Amino acid sequence: MEITITGYDFNRYLKKLYDQTSRTMRFRGKTSEEFPAWEVEARAKVIELLSIDHLPPSVPVMHELDETDGGSYKIQKIAYQTLPELWVPAYLLTPTVGEPPFPTLLCPPGHGGGINQVMNEDGAYHKYPHRFAEAGFVALVPEHISFGERANPDSRYRGCSFDHESLNLLGSTVIGYRMWELQRALDLLESLPQVDNNRIGCAGLSLGGEMTHYLAACDTRIRVACIACFLTSFKGTFLKEPHCTCGYVPKMAHYFEHADLAALIAPRPLMIQVSTQDGSFLAQDAQEAYEELATLYAMLGVKEKVTLDVFEGGHEFDVQPALDWFRRWL
Numbered sequence: 001m002e003i004t005i006t007g008y009d010f011n012r013y014l015k016k017l018y019d020q021t022s023r024t025m026r027f028r029g030k031t032s033e034e035f036p037a038w039e040v041e042a043r044a045k046v047i048e049l050l051s052i053d054h055l056p057p058s059v060p061v062m063h064e065l066d067e068t069d070g071g072s073y074k075i076q077k078i079a080y081q082t083l084p085e086l087w088v089p090a091y092l093l094t095p096t097v098g099e100p101p102f103p104t105l106l107c108p109p110g111h112g113g114g115i116n117q118v119m120n121e122d123g124a125y126h127k128y129p130h131r132f133a134e135a136g137f138v139a140l141v142p143e144h145i146s147f148g149e150r151a152n153p154d155s156r157y158r159g160c161s162f163d164h165e166s167l168n169l170l171g172s173t174v175i176g177y178r179m180w181e182l183q184r185a186l187d188l189l190e191s192l193p194q195v196d197n198n199r200i201g202c203a204g205l206s207l208g209g210e211m212t213h214y215l216a217a218c219d220t221r222i223r224v225a226c227i228a229c230f231l232t233s234f235k236g237t238f239l240k241e242p243h244c245t246c247g248y249v250p251k252m253a254h255y256f257e258h259a260d261l262a263a264l265i266a267p268r269p270l271m272i273q274v275s276t277q278d279g280s281f282l283a284q285d286a287q288e289a290y291e292e293l294a295t296l297y298a299m300l301g302v303k304e305k306v307t308l309d310v311f312e313g314g315h316e317f318d319v320q321p322a323l324d325w326f327r328r329w330l
């Protein structure tokens, strides 16, 4: 018998595996009455997959390192501890005009450059924390594990990959640690007198969008969210081409797609941003996720609380529509 070898394309197998085994816990209900039970079960599964149940809740204490004048707001460089071994440097922006407490935006940075890239460099972020502070928001920009001021100076460790793989070996995930630290950032914000605890939102670009995605899905203290240049699909991003390993949470796509994780944000307001020139997070994939979410939000009677901002540009944050979104809903 003659055997025809058709190729060695493992990618083709992965696509089939995705088609046959992904999204096993997506919401399949036909009525809004079925949503709350799914929400509880699905959120518990996401938290289980992030593998952070060994981490304790804690309310960090803020240590001020420096203060500068931003005009209508002050910029404090601060640090706080999330575990005895873990210090988080961060920038805290607080309006100096108007009456506190203020609406507040948590600003998780994207991959790589860290908090100084978000705060001080012209580029993809367009210094959005400053723009929000000028508009009367408190803004907190915390450094993630592995990046910026928390990067391992030894290049052999390749930053986030070593941390991600080590945590995998130990039974956890770096995405989980980052989210848990953002929850500690929420604890810190809630302890500050200038923060209106009922008006806390989250917005981020790229990995910052991914962390906004997970945090808003898992922690309902986030009242309004904006996910920029991330929310598309695992199928169209991490499973189509190599991305940094630190974003790959074991088993996540077996249970949930991006749209399923974002469904956990409903019925809270959610803006999805995607640009026309982003080569990795495609507008077409964001459109498909948005349409699924729009159907769900309509079922829940809040169709106006999810929106898709498709803008001309690259892999960047679209500041003004986000500001308008938070002013409207937060």
Ligand SMILES: [Zn+2]
Pocket: 111, 160, 161, 244, 245, 246, 247
């Ligand atoms: Zn990474």
